[in-house]
Amino acid sequence: MYFKYVTGLLNRLKPFRLKAELSQQELARLAGISRQAYSALESGSANPSTQVALRLAKALGTNVDSLFSLAEDLHEELQAELIGGDIPGAISAAPEYPSRVQVMRVGGRVLARTLSGVWATRQTLVDAEGLMLSGPGPGNRVLVQPYDPGEMATPSLCLMGCDPAGALLEQGLRRRGVRLVWSEEGSHQALEGLARGEAHVAGCHLKDDATGRYNLSWVSRLVPFPCTLVTFATWQQGLMVAPGNPKEIQSVADLARPEVKIVNRQLGSGSRALLDRLLEANGIPHDAVAGYQQEARGHLAVASAIASGLVDAGIGVAAAAGATGLGFVPLEEERYDLVIPNHFLDEPGVQVLLDLLRQPLLQRRVESLGGYDVSSMGLTVSDN
Numbered sequence: 422m423y424f425k426y427v428t429g430l431l432n433r434l435k436p437f438r439l440k441a442e443l444s445q446q447e448l449a450r451l452a453g454i455s456r457q458a459y460s461a462l463e464s465g466s467a468n469p470s471t472q473v474a475l476r477l478a479k480a481l482g483t484n485v486d487s488l489f490s491l492a493e494d495l496h497e498e499l500q501a502e503l504i505g506g507d508i509p510g511a512i513s514a515a516p517e518y519p520s521r522v523q524v525m526r527v528g529g530r531v532l533a534r535t536l537s538g539v540w541a542t543r544q545t546l547v548d549a550e551g552l553m554l555s556g557p558g559p560g561n562r563v564l565v566q567p568y569d570p571g572e573m574a575t576p577s578l579c580l581m582g583c584d585p586a587g588a589l590l591e592q593g594l595r596r597r598g599v600r601l602v603w604s605e606e607g608s609h610q611a612l613e614g615l616a617r618g619e620a621h622v623a624g625c626h627l628k629d630d631a632t633g634r635y636n637l638s639w640v641s642r643l644v645p646f647p648c649t650l651v652t653f654a655t656w657q658q659g660l661m662v663a664p665g666n667p668k669e670i671q672s673v674a675d676l677a678r679p680e681v682k683i684v685n686r687q688l689g690s691g692s693r694a695l696l697d698r699l700l701e702a703n704g705i706p707h708d709a710v711a712g713y714q715q716e717a718r719g720h721l722a723v724a725s726a727i728a729s730g731l732v733d734a735g736i737g738v739a740a741a742a743g744a745t746g747l748g749f750v751p752l753e754e755e756r757y758d759l760v761i762p763n764h765f766l767d768e769p770g771v772q773v774l775l776d777l778l779r780q781p782l783l784q785r786r787v788e789s790l791g792g793y794d795v796s797s798m799g800l801t802v803s804d805n
Contacts, residue, residue: 431490434463436556437481451480499573501533503553503561504619521549524565525579525602528618528765532579533565534604550602575600578770581611582624583690584653584757585720585741586787593777599770605719607690612643615760621771623760624653626691630698635756637802647763650802651778654757657739657792658695660750661727668733670750673699676710676734683712684726684735692720692736695753721745739792749792758802775799 438448449459452473461467462477469477469489478485501524522533533553551567567573577600580587591601606614611623627639640648662670668681673696676683686692700707707713712732717723723735724745742749759778765771777783778799788795 430465430468432462432465433488433554434477436554437483437488438463439556441481443480448477448480452476499531499565499567500562501531501553501565503557503563504532504534504614504617522551522553522565523548523602523604524550524567524573525577526573527579527621530618531565532619533563572600576769576773577602578622578768578774579620580604580622580624580759581606581614581620582622582757582759583607583611583692583719584624584656585738585744586654586790586793587624589783589786590774590777593780593783594770594773597773597777599773607687607693607718608639609643609689610687612640612760615648615762616644616646621761621765621768622774624757625650625760626656626658626755626757627694628691628698628755636758636760640760644760644762649761649763649766650758651761651775652756652797652800652802653759653778654787654798655754655794655796656757657749657751658692658736658755659739659742659752660734661724661737661742661745662734662748662750663727663730664746664748666748666750670734672703672750673752674703674705676700677705679711681711681734682732683710684715684717684723684732685713686723686736687716687718691755692723695755696736699752740790743791754794756797 438445441448443451445459445463446456449456452459453476454473458467462469462473474485474489478488481488501522522535525532525534535553549568550572551565553563553565555564557563576598578594579602580590581604583605587603591603594601604614604620608625608627611620612625614620615623625636625639628635629638632638636650640650660670660673660676662668668675668678670676670681675681685696697707700710715732717726717735720737720741721744723737724741724747726732727735727747728745736752739749739751759774761771784795784798787793787798
């Protein structure tokens with residue numbers, strides 16, 4: 422583990438030392454003590470003097486309170502399992518700490534997701550529930566200090582998905598006493614996270630090429646337990662283009678023109694799957710599309726790249742284009758479903774969500790974004 426408190430004093434010397442790339446001998450010299458004396462401090466079998474604590478904090482570029490705290494305060498901290506979804510190296514890479522984390526309870530597990538990197542923003546900074554104080558130990562266990570320990574008793578709804586309208590759920594859930602913890606993920610990644618038990622709900626818009634139907638077969642393939650699918654909306658998916666469409670992009674075929682550059686969605690997203698399907702139907706190889714390998718996480722991230730002039734086009738929903746003042750070339754209507762494991766159907770947060778989806782107020786708010794048909798919002802999807 423990365424925290425020690427044998428003497429009644431909790432210390433976090435090891436993670437800060439490793440971050441500073443110092444050996445025990447080097448840090449001991451900076452603190453004016455022997456290596457053996459420092460080793461006793463780091464192991465928690467001895468306490469530092471005020472002078473040594475101040476020297477250690479100075480050498481590590483932090484303050485004494487970040488290095489040491491009273492063990493009786495440990496009740497305000499909790500053990501959590503660090504998760505990283507599909508982010509390469511998210512767990513194996515040494516994170517900086519203290520670092521901001523989302524904290525959530527899912528099926529009796531306490532989970533923590535770090536908030537740094539491209540996945541930690543949704544055009545705004547993602548809110549955090551606390552700080553991770555230690556690096557991962559056995560079983561990816563980490564020490565987390567919630568900002569508000571009482572908040573951890575509040576029912577939460579953990580949602581993975583890519584629909585930018587998901588943010589509209591937050592206010593309605595909060596009014597009913599439920600905290601939304603939302604991670605922006607593509608459809609494949611969301612279903613895989615659900616299968617790992619890292620969320621209560623996953624959003625999905627994946628078409629089965631064999632049947633032409635959405636989501637059911639993919640859920641059966643990727644999630645190993647029974648689930649209920651509830652429709653969120655049918656949306657317009659298409660090509661977002663610069664205002665006025667200066668490159669006169671009218672279809673996927675135009676993406677092969679040498680003067681057109683795109684930004685793509687990540688592999689595993691429903692939008693990427695749609696683009697791949699349409700490119701194949703038009704006989705266009707991936708390497709004929711400039712920017713195909715350049716990826717953005719989320720519809721609004723694609724829209725932002727186009728709006729900034731970095732690229733000419735990208736695939737996404739009409740609502741994202743409208744929110745950023747872009748042009749939009751419709752390609753296909755898709756059904757976006759919320760996938761809920763049956764063993765979570767009675768969870769307080771899930772029950773509130775299902776009620777919220779049936780409320781006209783939420784339906785009007787989503788529909789007003791543009792490109793959404795909410796006539797089936799809240800209805801259970803049948804496999805017949």
